[in-house]
Amino acid sequence: MAASPEPYDTIECDVLVVGAGGAGMRAAIAAAEGGCSVTVVTKSLLGKAHTVMAEGGIAAGMGNLDAEDSWEVHFADTMLGGQLVNNWRMVELYAHEVIDRVLELERWGGIFDRTEDGLIMQRAFGAHSWRRLAHVGDRTGLELIRTCQDRMVHTPGVDVCMEYTLTALLKSGDRVCGAFGYNRNTGRFVAFKAGAVVLASGGWGRMFRYTSNSWECSGDGAAMAYQAGADLLDMEFMQFHPTGMIWPPGARGILVTEAVRGEGGLLFNAEGSRFMLDYDPVKKELSSRDVVARSIYKEVQAGRGTPHGGAYLDVRHLGADYVKRKLPSMYEQFHALASIDITSQPMEVGPTIHYTMGGIRVDAETAATTVPGLYAAGEAAGGLHGANRLGGNSLGDILVFGRRAGVAAAEFAKTGGAIRAIDEAQIATEQADLLEPLAGHAGGSTSSENPYKLHEDLQLAMQDDAGIGRSEDSLQRALAAILDLRERSAHMRVSGGRVLNPGWHTCRDVTNMLVISEAIVRGANERRESRGSQWRFDHLEQEVEFGKVNFVTRRADDGMRVVSVPLDPLPDRLRPLLQRSRFYDAAKLPKGYMTDTAPAGDTTGKTN
């Protein structure tokens, strides 16, 4: 498009933060404290981001209940849970700093349940060696977001733009210098000029049929980063949370917090057998999420599923008073949505897409992406959780790396020179792209596509063929479906105007979800093994070679490329820490550099 762009608003700031969940708000606070003017852009109202959905707590090795706990044990649990393909430096920083971040939250007015001594209470959670999750009831995410929100809106230098959608990062040369998008409520275009940009845009689950994610989780941030040339990391690792609601149909996928099991809830199949004793006799119901999710799936496949195709989760033995006190929102949720009283009836649960371990590739210390001026933190970033995230490690992640991203972006913005000029041609192209679905049926288009229908078709393809269990055949089917949907997406048309038009908004969501879905499928195809959340029916074992690499997705002139890059093995100073985990078993270490007996200098798994 050579046409000059339609007039648009311009907002300038030192640091632009994309997303207002925990990571975005913590980044904004840090950048403002670093002396920068900060603009936070959120697709929703402030305080509604997906962080509110986190229920269980924040994992931190404070040892308030179990004196044996420490950052070292937390480090070991997180690495082993991630099957040793985590970025170990991120894990080290995380396990160290999350303790300070929890105490800081308390100093900002956040409340936590207490021990008898009045210290912060900690609860047991899957694959954590000790009772570790600082929590308040089963609404810790809400507490975190409200605390950060109140801190942020009272921090001088922070402005918030609510209900704006960003669609593209603006670049000046090789450097990111802002972002472009629109005000959802007016449809008016706006360009944000910034010295540095922090993507704290969360994860992506909406391309799957059954997910605990809200509409926002369409992967805009990662898609924009990819389009701007940033590397994405290990996109195949998508977490199925073992316990989502499965009935009624409209509630399917809604999260049932792991705190239910943390507080003593038990899983049974339709025959009344406590099947986790067979799948993981040590950790039982509190095994890692990948293991529990697969176990439920296997029970259902074996014909031992509940009437609606899941497992029973039972808390009746805990007593009604205890359940209502420690799991109040679960009590309310089942009562309101499923007409189930969980103190007298078991819950029916099954796996639901919950979290993205993969994400934008970042530097551990600074959260810098591979594009200058662009930072990423929280669920949008990859590396911390490896092949499987432990519960309680996401709320800690967003605080630790949100802060680090804010600090580093502020430093870059202050030292990186003046904000560059905006490329008007890029904006004109972007505007034309965005407006096409509103252009009616002109331009030779013979058929028009409903974006919601494309979205539903994508969800079915991803759920069926790139879901909890995958194979070469299913992934090829998924890829073919994605490529077909991409062609159809060129014909997306919607009625109405630009003022708060959800059909129009969905068009770009679909475009972004197609990019991310392709990355997931291509990554899953390359990783010919089963590891963590990645379960390949045609490659059931873990392979040494895949334990020594990460898969990087990047944009090439002729389309999407997935390459394997050698991962940095755990240094000698950290290796002994693994044994501090209660679940360390030398005979069952994840296959990879720790189990490799080949001589040094072996090149297996190097870049192709």
Place this chain on the structure above:
Amino acid sequence: MAVVDQPAPSADAPAEDVLTASGLTGETLTLRVLKGLPGGEQAEVAYQVPVVSGMVILDAVHYVQHNLDTDLACRWNCKAAKCGSCSAEVNGHPVLMCKTRVDDLPAGPVTVHPLKSFPLIKDLVTDVSRNYEVNREIPPFTAAPDDGTPWRIPQQDIDRLYEFRKCIECFLCQDVCHILRTHEYADRFYGPRFFVRVASLEMHPKDVLDRRDQVRDQGGLGYCNITKCCTEVCPEHIHITDNAIIPLKERVADVHWDPVRFVGRRLFGRKGD
């Protein structure tokens, strides 16, 4: 108010979504949604929605968006009653659409209107920005200087605060409060949500600020005549009137009407004067 009938989906409409197909009840719901833009006429548009077992109003609105009217605007996020985005007035009652079951409503058409107390943006979406401005006016949590030792707080203190911290900012209490609904005092009345907010700060054992004058003078606490409408609509079952507003009124009364303090102020001046 005009009522526009929207035709039922034709026989050759796309095959039913696999999700709804598994729980279809065979019944049809008539959903009458108030559509419109500011300045224009708002009109109820009637949509026919196939009812699915356990369906909530937000499911029905989504069905309309996906199949009948992609331009219908509503706010929603979590669809699990945890974010407080999808507030609307269903059959005249302020509720969360994601938590309102179709089978809990009387048979017959169901009306869905936007929150009445806030300016309209489009269809079911209103401008709630005033709430965020009020929140900015309330001084944030402020602790005494940090001495570096871990805080020890009794669980009972947390239990008391926890009720207030459950608030998901759905603003249903602000919508139903007659002081705000009639708009007369909207600029000098914080509203129930923010009395809950102030109460949570005032009752925090580690907070050192005193917001009582502010909540009386700028917040208009005295306008509340404790009709408890807010408490009735709270989806989190917070006892807004009994546990937040009345104790706040007592604390304000303490500082302004306690005769000993009254004499003390006359003699020694007020804190901060």
